[in-house]
Amino acid sequence: MWGRYLSRSGRTFAKVLLGRAGSTSLLNEANLKSRRASFQYAQFQPVHYAATQSLVGSAIPSVQIQDRVIQVSWPDGDKYRFHLLWLLDHCRCDRCYHPITKQRLVDTFSMPTEWHPSISASEEGLHVEWPDAHQSFYPWSWLRRNQYKSPMSSDQLTFQTSGTDDGSNSYTKHIWGADIASLRPTVSFKDVMECEEAMLYWLNKIDRYGFCFVSEVPVTPEATENLVRRIAFIRETHYGGFWDFTSNMAHGDTAYTSLALGAHTDTTYFTDPAGLQLFHLLHHHSSGPAGFVDRYTGSKLGGSSLLVDGFYVAQQMHHHYPKLYNTLRRTRFRGISAGDDSTMIAPLMSGYSILEHDPVTNALVMIRYNNSDRSSLQIPTDQVEEVYEALRTWNSILTDPKSEYWFQLQPGTAVIFDNHRILHGRSEFSAQYFEA
Numbered sequence: 001m002w003g004r005y006l007s008r009s010g011r012t013f014a015k016v017l018l019g020r021a022g023s024t025s026l027l028n029e030a031n032l033k034s035r036r037a038s039f040q041y042a043q044f045q046p047v048h049y050a051a052t053q054s055l056v057g058s059a060i061p062s063v064q065i066q067d068r069v070i071q072v073s074w075p076d077g078d079k080y081r082f083h084l085l086w087l088l089d090h091c092r093c094d095r096c097y098h099p100i101t102k103q104r105l106v107d108t109f110s111m112p113t114e115w116h117p118s119i120s121a122s123e124e125g126l127h128v129e130w131p132d133a134h135q136s137f138y139p140w141s142w143l144r145r146n147q148y149k150s151p152m153s154s155d156q157l158t159f160q161t162s163g164t165d166d167g168s169n170s171y172t173k174h175i176w177g178a179d180i181a182s183l184r185p186t187v188s189f190k191d192v193m194e195c196e197e198a199m200l201y202w203l204n205k206i207d208r209y210g211f212c213f214v215s216e217v218p219v220t221p222e223a224t225e226n227l228v229r230r231i232a233f234i235r236e237t238h239y240g241g242f243w244d245f246t247s248n249m250a251h252g253d254t255a256y257t258s259l260a261l262g263a264h265t266d267t268t269y270f271t272d273p274a275g276l277q278l279f280h281l282l283h284h285h286s287s288g289p290a291g292f293v294d295r296y297t298g299s300k301l302g303g304s305s306l307l308v309d310g311f312y313v314a315q316q317m318h319h320h321y322p323k324l325y326n327t328l329r330r331t332r333f334r335g336i337s338a339g340d341d342s343t344m345i346a347p348l349m350s351g352y353s354i355l356e357h358d359p360v361t362n363a364l365v366m367i368r369y370n371n372s373d374r375s376s377l378q379i380p381t382d383q384v385e386e387v388y389e390a391l392r393t394w395n396s397i398l399t400d401p402k403s404e405y406w407f408q409l410q411p412g413t414a415v416i417f418d419n420h421r422i423l424h425g426r427s428e429f430s431a432q433y434f435e436a
Contacts, residue, residue: 059075060121061073061074063119063121065084065116065117065119068083068084068113069081069083070083070119070128072126078144080147082143086148087128087136088106088111088115088130091134092136092137092138093137124140125140126138126140126143155322157314157315157318158362159173159175159311160173160358160361160363160364173209173311174209175311176209176309176312177309177312177403178402178404180209181407183209185209185211185212186213186215187205188214188215189214189216189217189227190216192214193226203231206276207418210309210418210421210422211307211415211418211422213413214415214416216412217412218412219282219412220282224280224414227278228278232276235275237270237274260426261372261425262372262398262399262425263306263404263423263424263425264370264372264373265367265368265369265420265423266370267419268335268368268373269373269375270335273366273368273419274419275419275420276418277416277417278415279305279409279414279415280414281410282411283411304426304427305407305408305409305415306424306427307405307423307424308405308425309403310367310369310422311367311421313367314364316403317393317394321393325355325390327387327389328354328390328391328394330353331353331354331379332353333352333354333375334350334376334378335368335370335375351375351378356368366421367420367421398423406427
């Protein structure tokens with residue numbers, strides 16, 4: 001969906017919300033199309049992608065079977081245990097796994113539990129030959145990505161790592177503050193629209209940094225839509241598909257006013273908040289008030305945009321205020337959208353925490369925060385003061401200049417960001433310069 005609003009200086013934007021089909025599905029879709037690429041955008045070094053990861057002699061893990069479990073020991077000291085039943089259930093041969101639909105064909109519930117297969121290790125991965133002559137192969141990179149262990153203790157903080165640098169190795173997220181301005185991940189419209197490898201590179205940057213700019217985008221809604229559909233379907237909401245939004249109060253939402261918007265994530269009132277969002281600056285008049293200078297960017301045109309890495313804010317809070325971090329983690333906040341006469345939206349459950357963690361890996365996977373959309377707070381009496389202290393602490397880190405990345409978009413530049421991680425906002429603008 002796209003929308004237009006004009007700031008103090010008369011800016012026209014296209015805004016798009018994309019559906020999110022899962023944390024890794026979009027990357028995998030592109031990875032199926034292309035496995036090797038070498039690019040350099042801005043300050044980035046070339047990245048190379050490979051279909052599989054081969055290991056050299058001494059780096060081959062050692063394997064052994066004991067009590068229907070295969071233990072894989074990597075040279076770096078990591079040890080993972082894989083049950084035979086699990087391995088057979090996850091066999092990816094054509095007999096067990098459909099190569100086109102990517103759906104399981106093996107009958108999980110008729111698999112024997114007492115088999116004693118033969119195992120061997122090569123540079124490429126683990127080979128298993130089952131007693132019925134069925135053979136399975138598991139690449140080392142696949143085993144490492146899909147290893148299962150006990151949940152980590154609650155005092156540890158990690159972030160979901162679903163991306164790959166070379167098509168096989170998972171990487172940690174790049175957590176950033178205001179210093180991201182010197183990096184500014186960017187790709188070009190022409191590259192991502194014409195090249196599958198560049199498309200994968202773009203997705204990896206979004207996944208790793210949480211956002212990415214796209215330069216030289218034709219200044220039309222049509223180009224915006226084509227760019228968005230390069231990644232995924234456009235998600236419908238109560239605003240429709242593509243929509244206009246200006247400071248005309250066409251909808252009961254502060255986005256339709258000229259007020260400043262603090263850093264927030266969108267659609268916190270949805271059970272499943274929007275995933276990726278894209279802003280495209282289509283037009284920018286230079287008719288701001290005389291003497292006006294935007295206090296964030298120094299621009300005389302006004303209308304600064306704001307991004308904040310929610311994982312950075314969470315990391316700082318976890319490090320300096322671990323007790324209050326856990327308060328925000330366990331407290332459930334309800335969101336609501338009820339500004340329009342015909343609209344009343346609230347999540348399916350009785351609220352969600354600002355800091356959503358994976359219950360198995362304990363990794364932080366989602367930031368869900370919009371103080372404007374927060375509904376009535378229903379918590380135990382003895383927790384009220386602690387919860388408000390945690391909220392104040394979160395806000396103080398969120399609004400610290402070290403956390404904020406302010407920038408001025410120019411016509412033809414789009415920015416796409418992960419609404420599950422990146423908070424966005426804007427500076428105040430004058431409704432006097434609104435254009436319909």
